[in-house]
Amino acid sequence: MPFLEVRDVSKKFGEKTVLKNVSLTVNRGEVLAIAGPPGSGKTTLLKIVAGLISPTSGRIYLNGIDITDVPPHIRGFSMVFENPPVYPDRSGYENIAFPLKLKNMPEAEVRKRVYEIADLLGIRHVLDRKPSTFSGGEYQRVALARALVTNPAVLLLDEPLRNLDAKIREYMAVWLKQLQLKIGVTSIYSTHDPLEALTIGTRVAVILSGEIKQLGEPLTILNNPVNLDVDDYVSIPALNIFKGTAKAFRGKLVINIDKVSIEKNVSSELQFEERNVIAAIRPSDVSVVKTYQSGTLSGKVELIQYLGANALATIRLNDIAIRVIIPKTIQINEGDSIYIVLDPRNVRVYDVQSKQRIDL
Amino acid sequence: MKFHGTRVLLSALKYITIGVFILWVLIPVAWVVSLAFKPYAEWRVSYFVPKNFTWNNFIVLFKSEAFIGIMGATAIVEPVTKPLINSLVVTSLSTIMAVMIGFFTAYGASRYNTPGPFGLFFTLLTRMLPPATFVTPIMVYYSNLKLLDTHFSLIILYSAVTVTYGIWILKGFIDAIPIEWEEAAMLEGATPIKTLFKVVLPIARPGLVVAGLFIFLLTWTELLFALVLTNVYAVTLPVHISKYVGAVGQLYGPQAALALIGSVIPIAIGYAIQKHLVTGFTFGMVRG
Amino acid sequence: MPEKPPREIKYLATLPVNILLNAVLIIPFAIMIYLAFLKWSPAMGMNWWEAPITGLTNFARALGDARFITALSRTTIYTVSVVTIEFFLGLALAYIMLGDFVGKKAAIAITIYPLMLPPVVVATIFYLMFQSYGPVNNLFLRAIIGEDALRIYWFLKPDTAFITLLIADIWQWTPFMFLIMYSALSAVPKRLVEAAEVLGASSFTIFWKVRLPLIKPLIIVALVLRGLEAFKMFDYAFIMTGGGPGTTTETVSMYIYRTAILYTDISYAAAMSLMILAMIIVVVRAFIWYFFEKGR
Numbered sequence: 001m002p003f004l005e006v007r008d009v010s011k012k013f014g015e016k017t018v019l020k021n022v023s024l025t026v027n028r029g030e031v032l033a034i035a036g037p038p039g040s041g042k043t044t045l046l047k048i049v050a051g052l053i054s055p056t057s058g059r060i061y062l063n064g065i066d067i068t069d070v071p072p073h074i075r076g077f078s079m080v081f082e083n084p085p086v087y088p089d090r091s092g093y094e095n096i097a098f099p100l101k102l103k104n105m106p107e108a109e110v111r112k113r114v115y116e117i118a119d120l121l122g123i124r125h126v127l128d129r130k131p132s133t134f135s136g137g138e139y140q141r142v143a144l145a146r147a148l149v150t151n152p153a154v155l156l157l158d159e160p161l162r163n164l165d166a167k168i169r170e171y172m173a174v175w176l177k178q179l180q181l182k183i184g185v186t187s188i189y190s191t192h193d194p195l196e197a198l199t200i201g202t203r204v205a206v207i208l209s210g211e212i213k214q215l216g217e218p219l220t221i222l223n224n225p226v227n228l229d230v231d232d233y234v235s236i237p238a239l240n241i242f243k244g245t246a247k248a249f250r251g252k253l254v255i256n257i258d259k260v261s262i263e264k265n266v267s268s269e270l271q272f273e274e275r276n277v278i279a280a281i282r283p284s285d286v287s288v289v290k291t292y293q294s295g296t297l298s299g300k301v302e303l304i305q306y307l308g309a310n311a312l313a314t315i316r317l318n319d320i321a322i323r324v325i326i327p328k329t330i331q332i333n334e335g336d337s338i339y340i341v342l343d344p345r346n347v348r349v350y351d352v353q354s355k356q357r358i359d360l
Numbered sequence: 361m362k363f364h365g366t367r368v369l370l371s372a373l374k375y376i377t378i379g380v381f382i383l384w385v386l387i388p389v390a391w392v393v394s395l396a397f398k399p400y401a402e403w404r405v406s407y408f409v410p411k412n413f414t415w416n417n418f419i420v421l422f423k424s425e426a427f428i429g430i431m432g433a434t435a436i437v438e439p440v441t442k443p444l445i446n447s448l449v450v451t452s453l454s455t456i457m458a459v460m461i462g463f464f465t466a467y468g469a470s471r472y473n474t475p476g477p478f479g480l481f482f483t484l485l486t487r488m489l490p491p492a493t494f495v496t497p498i499m500v501y502y503s504n505l506k507l508l509d510t511h512f513s514l515i516i517l518y519s520a521v522t523v524t525y526g527i528w529i530l531k532g533f534i535d536a537i538p539i540e541w542e543e544a545a546m547l548e549g550a551t552p553i554k555t556l557f558k559v560v561l562p563i564a565r566p567g568l569v570v571a572g573l574f575i576f577l578l579t580w581t582e583l584l585f586a587l588v589l590t591n592v593y594a595v596t597l598p599v600h601i602s603k604y605v606g607a608v609g610q611l612y613g614p615q616a617a618l619a620l621i622g623s624v625i626p627i628a629i630g631y632a633i634q635k636h637l638v639t640g641f642t643f644g645m646v647r648g
Numbered sequence: 649m650p651e652k653p654p655r656e657i658k659y660l661a662t663l664p665v666n667i668l669l670n671a672v673l674i675i676p677f678a679i680m681i682y683l684a685f686l687k688w689s690p691a692m693g694m695n696w697w698e699a700p701i702t703g704l705t706n707f708a709r710a711l712g713d714a715r716f717i718t719a720l721s722r723t724t725i726y727t728v729s730v731v732t733i734e735f736f737l738g739l740a741l742a743y744i745m746l747g748d749f750v751g752k753k754a755a756i757a758i759t760i761y762p763l764m765l766p767p768v769v770v771a772t773i774f775y776l777m778f779q780s781y782g783p784v785n786n787l788f789l790r791a792i793i794g795e796d797a798l799r800i801y802w803f804l805k806p807d808t809a810f811i812t813l814l815i816a817d818i819w820q821w822t823p824f825m826f827l828i829m830y831s832a833l834s835a836v837p838k839r840l841v842e843a844a845e846v847l848g849a850s851s852f853t854i855f856w857k858v859r860l861p862l863i864k865p866l867i868i869v870a871l872v873l874r875g876l877e878a879f880k881m882f883d884y885a886f887i888m889t890g891g892g893p894g895t896t897t898e899t900v901s902m903y904i905y906r907t908a909i910l911y912t913d914i915s916y917a918a919a920m921s922l923m924i925l926a927m928i929i930v931v932v933r934a935f936i937w938y939f940f941e942k943g944r
Contacts, residue, residue, distance in 0.1 A: 052543055073549035085544035089562045099548035150548065374744050381741060382758050388773045388819065391783050395776060404781035406790070461664040468661020472653035475662060483665075486673060489928060490880035492901030493921035494673070496908040497680035500696060520672035523665060552654040581766030583883050584901070588909060598768040598883075605775060605887050612776055619772040623765050630764025637763065638831050641824065642869060 001064055003028035003186055004049070004154055009058030011044055018044050019210045022058070026154070026188060031180055033201025033218075034190040037233065041210040042190040043082075046156050049188065050079050062153065078152035080160050084143030086131045092118075093127040096145045103150075117145045121179070136164050137172065148185065155187040161196070173199055194234045198222060206230045228278060228355040231348060235282050237312055240322050246349055246359075247274040253359050255279050255349060258319045260297060264344035266359055277358065278350045283312060285346035286324040288332075289339050296339035301332050315340060395616035403612045417613035421621070440618060443600035447580060450511055450596060454518035455576045459568055461519065462526020467556060469527065470534040471542075483524040484643065491521075491584045499588050509591045517585055522575045528643040529574060529636070533567025534560065573629045574640040580626055597622050683918035690912050699915075706919030715895060716903060716920060723900040726810075727878040730817045731871060737818070738825025742833055743855055745826075756830075760823045767820065771887035774816040778802040778888070806896035809889045813897060816884045821874065828870040832863040872935060876928070900924060 002025035011019040019041045026032045036042050047053040049060060051072030059068045067075055078099075086095050093114055100110045118124045121141045126134055134142065140160060147155060160176075161169045177200050180187055191197050197204050198218040205215040213227045225231035232239050244257035251268035254261065257279055289296060299317040304326075306312075311326045315338060324340065326332060349359040390408060396417050398410040421440045468474030475482075498517070499508075507513040537560060545555045561568075583598040590599060601622055604615040630637065653661065679696075684706055688699035710716050745756065762770065777784050780801055789800065802808045836859045844854045882901040885891055891898035891906075898906075904924070908917035 050547060052547065072547045077547070079544065079547055081540040081544060083538040083540045085541040087541065087559065087563055089565065098545070102545070102549045102554070146544075374749070377741075377744055378755055382755065384819070385759055385762060385823075387783070388777055391777060392773050404779075404786075406781075406783065406786035408783075457668075461668055464660045465662070465665040468653060468657060472657070472661070474653060474658065475665075483669075486669070488876050488932065489925055490901055492880065492882055492904045493924050494676065494680070495905055496914055496917040496921055497676035497683060499908060500683065500914060501676040501679055503690075504695075516668070516672050520668050523668060527665075552657050553660075556657065556660075577764065581768065583766075583768050583886070584905065588905070598766060601768045601772055602887055604772070605890070612779070615772060616776060619769045619776075622769050626764050626766055626769075627761060630761065631757070634757070634760070637760070638827050642828065642873060 002026060003063060004188075005061040006045075006049060007059050007061065009045070009048060009055045009060070011041075011048060011053065012056045017210060019048070019055075022207070022210070022212050024205050024212060024215055026186055027202075028186050029184045030202035031177070031187045031189055031200055033197035033204045034188060034207055035194050035197035035201075035204055035233070036190075036192065036207035038192055040207045042192075042207060043158050045207070046079065046158050046188065046190055049154070050077050050156055051075050052079075076150075076153040077156060078147035078150060078154075079156040080140075080143050080147045080158065082159050082162055084140065084160075085146065086134070086139055086142050088131050091128050091130055092123065092134070092142050095131070095142055096127075096149050099146060099150045113149050114145075117149045120183070121145050121148075137168055140164065140172065148183070152185065155185045157187065157189045159191055160189075161191070169196070176200060195236060198234070206233060208233065224357075224360075225348070226357045226360075228280065228350040231280055231350075237283050237307070237323065237325070240281050240283060240286075242279045242320060243352075244277060244279050245274050246277045246279070248272050248359075253349065255347065258317075260317065260320065262342060262344050262347055264347060264349075264359065270359070272358075276352045278352055278355070279347055280350065281322075281342065281347045283323045283325045285343065286322065287341045288313075288315070288324055288326060288330065289341060290330070290332075292339055293341075296341050299338055299340055301334055301336045301338055304332065304334055313338075392616045392619050395612055396620050398613060400613060417617035418621075420614050421618055438600075440597070440600055440621070443595045443597045444621070446511065446590075446594055447597040450514045450518065450594070451576055451579045453511075454515040454522070454579055455572050457515065457519040458522045458526045458575050458579075459530075459572045462523050462571060463530050463561070463564070463568060464556075465523070466527045466530035466534055467560060470531050471539070483527055486521060486524050487643075495584065495588050498585070502589060508589060509593045511594050513589055514586060514594060514596070517589070518579045518582065521585075522578055525575055525578065525640060525643070526571045529571040529640055530564065530567050532639065533564050533570075537563055570633050570636045570640070573633045574636065577626050577629045680918045680921060683915050684922050685919075686915045688915045690914065696914070706916050707923065709916065710920050710923055715898070716900075719895075719898050719900045719903040720924075722810075722898070723879060723881070726813065726817075726881065726899065727875055730814060730821070730878050731875050733814075733818055734822045734825045734874065735867075735871060737822045738827075739829050741822070741826045742829035745830060746833060746855070747851075760827055762820045763823045763827070765820065767883035768887060770816055770820045771884045774812060774819070774884075775888045778812045803889050804893055806893060809893065809897045812888055813881075813884050816888065817878065817881065821878075825870060825874060828866065829863070832866040833859050836862050868935075872932065876932070879928070 004026040006022060006024050009019060009022045010017065022041075022045060024032065034042050034045065044053065048055050051067075051070060055068065059066055061067065062075070085098075087098075096114045096117065097110050100113060105113075114127070115124070118127055121144060123138060123141045123145060126138050126142060131139065131142070144160070147157075161172050164172060173196050176189075180200075189197070189200055191200075194206075198221070201218055203216060204218050204221050206213050206221060208229050214221055214225060214230045221230065222234060225234060228241075232241070242257045244255055246253060246255045248254075248266060248270040251266060251270075253264045253266045253270065255264065255277070256262075262279075292298070297317055299315040299322070301313055302316045302321065303314040304311050305314075307325075310328055311332075312323055313326050313332060314321050314323050317340065322340065332338060347359075348357060350356065351358050394408045394410060395403065397413050397415070398405075399412050399414045399416060402410055402412065423439055465474070502508050502513050541563070542555045542559055545559045546552065550558065581598060582596075583602060586596045586599045587602065590596065601615075601618055604611060604618060633640070683696060685701050685703060686696065686699045687702040687705065688694075688696050692699065741759070745752065749755075765773075776782055779785075780798055784802070785798055785800055790798070800808070802812050833855075840858055840862070841854055844858050849857070880901055881899050882905065885897055885899050885902050889897040891902050895903075900920075904917050904920050907913050907920065
């Protein structure tokens with residue numbers, strides 16, 4: 001039985017539907033990362049799980065028990081918000097001790113727990129200082145400590161790293177993952193950054209426009225998205241998307257984009273007539289060679305964007321423009337002729353209407 | 361060359377104007393300060409610095425004795441100790457009341473929009489209308505309730521009249537506190553009331569101080585209602601000051617001394633909350 | 649946060665304020681409305697609720713009362729004069745103080761302190777200033793017109809008495825207008841100012857065409873607030889001139905005060921109060937309509 005289950009939850013604010021039939025499960029001790037662009041409903045979902053908002057329909061279960069109508073503070077969850085509750089008028093110690101004092105815990109026990117968690121998070125040194133003296137990272141960790149000091153059944157984090165600057169964010173994401181492994185608290189972590197989600201989550205749920213489009217392990221989501229929107233969302237740099245046609249016959253899928261034809265091995269049960277499709281491939285899944293080899297496609301370099309470790313080149317093949325990641329080792333200039341190597345296994349095909357995957 | 365010259369001229373003009381204005385602002389007070397320390401003989405001279413510096417004017421304020429006025433008329437004024445104490449007591453208590461009630465109301469207004477749109481506007485109304493227009497019924501009302509010349513009547517009246525400022529100033533402060541901070545506490549098991557007192561109140565404390573000081577300033581200086589509602593027992597400082605005009609004879613020295621005494625607290629408060637004066641006076645519509 | 653407040657919070661947030669305002673202000677206000685339609689004075693020996701209702705006689709009387717009408721017009725003239733003068737002085741001062749200069753902080757701190765003084769004290773200050781042997785005569789005017797200056801009795805002639813009141817008000821409240829304008833002008837976003845500077849606008853043009861229009865709503869707020877306060881004026885007149893000589897510097901507030909307290913003509917005072925209240929509400933409403941809605 002899953003530890004936490006969200007079953008068919010929908011939420012409407014007036015006329016606006018923010019969440020539509022959201023279902024997911026979280027296993028004990030794992031991190032479920034919820035990834036989605038701003039406005040997709042992540043915060044609302046988390047607040048519903050926390051009990052701060054009631055769902056318009058749907059239920060929430062903890063260990064099989066229906067907790068949908070249980071008030072938030074009895075559920076035993078903790079939440080770290082975007083604007084974390086680090087109160088400016090009291091010290092780090094008092095902030096972390098706050099929830100314990102609310103439960104009327106004896107002073108000695110409070111002290112023990114606060115120190116324990118402070119040591120675990122490496123913030124002993126801020127305990128007797130006031131928040132105005134904290135650095136960004138210390139601030140977040142105090143908020144985290146406060147959330148953890150009550151030994152919550154589930155830890156909810158709503159974009160906790162959003163306000164930190166990029167370098168610290170990377171560090172903190174890894175740090176958080178290690179912390180979670182050490183403590184083992186069941187967590188739900190929301191973020192708009194797909195890569196962050198893939199790093200932190202044991203499993204990842206991609207939420208777009210209030211619906212869960214895919215839920216699974218990070219690698220599965222990355223390599224086998226079931227939906228074009230998920231594929232698009234998770235691809236960084238942005239996905240190459242082409243309109244074309246395809247037909248499947250006896251284990252072979254033939255895709256035609258403009259004058260290019262690609263053949264891919266698929267399951268022999270897959271069979272359909274020629275139809276309009278959308279084909280997608282990541283810039284990082286395409287490679288180039290400078291001289292012609294059999295099976296490569298000939299094209300011309302149109303534009304080069306430098307991305308630090310490598311470059312993103314836009315290459316023109318007749319009527320198609322395809323973006324490709326070029327490693328540092330290959331020197332190219334705009335206007336060069338170049339040859340594209342496409343592994344058909346990296347091409348994914350989607351239905352034009354439903355945007356669902358059709359080449360599996 | 362000419363351009364540079366104009367620049368210098370404008371600059372000089374600027375400093376001169378500012379200087380003139382500063383003089384304009386300082387001279388009246390300088391005169392009063394000098395009067396306060398001048399002996400009777402020097403009350404009508406034209407120079408500022410007293411030749412015979414004296415504390416007598418201040419001392420005399422606290423005693424109850426007959427004065428010899430300039431025309432040879434005598435007059436007896438009560439010592440200023442009682443009005444001073446009354447003012448302190450009445451102002452402090454009504455300020456505390458106005459701030460606390462204002463705080464609760466502001467909290468409801470900020471988080472839940474409690475009295476609704478009309479309600480809040482109505483509180484502004486209490487400041488728009490001249491106190492003199494309320495004097496009549498208030499006098500009748502208090503007189504019927506046998507509340508004339510009591511501290512209590514002044515305290516509740518002043519709270520009622522200043523609570524509006526409290527509400528608006530505090531609402532601004534409370535609005536600035538992120539709602540998530542309260543939600544977090546409620547998630548951790550705090551009841552709404554507990555959240556109000558253990559989270560919002562402490563964090564809003566600076567706002568309470570500003571509101572309190574501002575309201576104290578306003579109440580300390582109030583004359584009209586005090587005139588109407590007090591007589592002997594609950595007389596406040598402004599009323600006492602008003603007695604030094606005309607009938608009492610021309611006791612310039614003590615009058616000046618009294619003016620100084622009455623100004624100390626307001627000026628101290630004024631400078632303490634300097635940054636918030638504008639916000640307070642304009643009900644939060646203009647940020648200082 | 650739930651949309652509806654929990655019960656205890658709702659009570660805390662609405663009951664105390666309601667009780668306070670009702671008990672202390674609203675009930676007396678209701679009483680006042682009733683009183684205005686009576687003919688009653690405590691001297692009549694009966695309680696006010698026993699007094700006969702006489703309808704609109706008090707209101708008619710007020711309309712024909714020269715002293716009331718004069719007080720009203722005088723107070724209006726006073727209000728318009730001080731607000732206008734304070735506005736322009738305050739604006740000019742704010743403009744001058746906008747840029748950085750040596751001693752700016754101290755200068756501002758000094759210019760605003762008259763605001764903090766109790767009006768009674770300001771009245772006392774100017775009462776002392778305008779005495780026949782006070783510095784205005786003794787020091788300044790004497791330098792201009794010699795010994796005759798000592799014989800100017802400011803408070804004994806209606807015109808000069810009125811001027812002293814104006815000066816006291818302007819002295820105390822110009823800093824108020826200054827502070828508001830200065831805050832508002834300073835709050836204009838830097839990039840708008842810089843954009844104009846880049847285009848070559850002089851600092852005056854920037855002030856006139858960029859900053860001023862942007863703070864127009866705040867100016868209106870300031871004018872309305874100051875106007876309302878000026879209209880209420882009581883302290884200066886009471887202390888400095890006692891409404892005199894005679895009743896020539898009596899403001900509306902003073903007249904109502906005297907009618908109620910000195911002459912104990914309660915119901916008449918109530919009627920006048922109501923009329924003033926009605927007038928103020930109408931004027932403010934019209935003002936707001938004109939400046940906020942007509943401008944759309």
